[in-house]
Amino acid sequence: ELKVEQNPLFLSMQEGKNYTIYCNYSTTSDRLYWYRQDPGKSLESLFVLLSNGAVKQEGRLMASLDTKARLSTLHITAAVHDLSATYFCAAPISSGSARQLTFGSGTQLTVLP
Amino acid sequence: NAGVTQTPKFQVLKTGQSMTLQCAQDMNHEYMSWYRQDPGMGLRLIHYSVGAGITDQGEVPNGYNVSRSTTEDFPLRLLSAAPSQTSVYFCASREAGTGPYEQYFGPGTRLTVT
Numbered sequence: 001e002l003k004v005e006q007n008p009l010f011l012s013m014q015e016g017k018n019y020t021i022y023c024n025y026s027t028t029s030d031r032l033y034w035y036r037q038d039p040g041k042s043l044e045s046l047f048v049l050l051s052n053g054a055v056k057q058e059g060r061l062m063a064s065l066d067t068k069a070r071l072s073t074l075h076i077t078a079a080v081h082d083l084s085a086t087y088f089c090a091a092p093i094s095s096g097s098a099r100q101l102t103f104g105s106g107t108q109l110t111v112l113p
Numbered sequence: 114n115a116g117v118t119q120t121p122k123f124q125v126l127k128t129g130q131s132m133t134l135q136c137a138q139d140m141n142h143e144y145m146s147w148y149r150q151d152p153g154m155g156l157r158l159i160h161y162s163v164g165a166g167i168t169d170q171g172e173v174p175n176g177y178n179v180s181r182s183t184t185e186d187f188p189l190r191l192l193s194a195a196p197s198q199t200s201v202y203f204c205a206s207r208e209a210g211t212g213p214y215e216q217y218f219g220p221g222t223r224l225t226v227t
Contacts, residue, residue, distance in 0.1 A: 031213060042203065043218045050213050088155060100146055100171060101216065103155035
């Protein structure tokens with residue numbers, strides 16, 4: 001059974017600081033997804049990481065994937081208040097369920113002025 | 114394109130009542146799925162479908178039924194609502210196959226069972 005674990009679950013950081021969210025998954029997966037969710041809203045796709053060593057960047061967010069370590073990271077550079085949200089990573093179940101996603105518990109990020 | 118739409122946005126049920134959550138997509142996606150989101154637990158897969166007439170169970174299927182008669186629609190039925198089914202329900206769709214296809218999520222239905 002695929003398990004996806006994120007840490008930290010809660011993150012409070014000052015504007016301008018850097019931080020990293022970690023996503024570990026328990027079985028082999030060839031891709032990893034990152035989503036953002038604002039309070040009371042739906043999920044918005046941020047990144048799809050497709051191979052070992054993949055790195056993608058969008059603004060102040062950079063995501064990477066290490067399939068050998070079964071680890072993905074979401075790095076936040078010089079945080080701003082607009083980045084306050086909950087971030088989820090998800091990996092596809094590799095067999096039997098048409099590659100539906102298993103989600104981590106989410107990291108609730110609060111950026112303080 | 115409207116994308117993935119869900120109705121209703123909010124619903125309050127009494128224990129034992131039944132209801133159907135509606136989900137529709139206009140992107141001609143073969144794959145559709147239902148997730149529930151509870152505080153601190155991320156999203157968990159309830160049921161999914163890989164095409165009209167084909168459905169399967171996810172991680173937490175008990176107490177829910179689905180059917181898929183058309184490509185566009187994928188309703189979720191609660192047979193006899195229980196307080197444990199209080200949650201936010203999201204429908205999602207994506208293209209078929211093993212490509213890096215993005216899942217598109219609907220706006221969600223907030224269900225409270227008293």
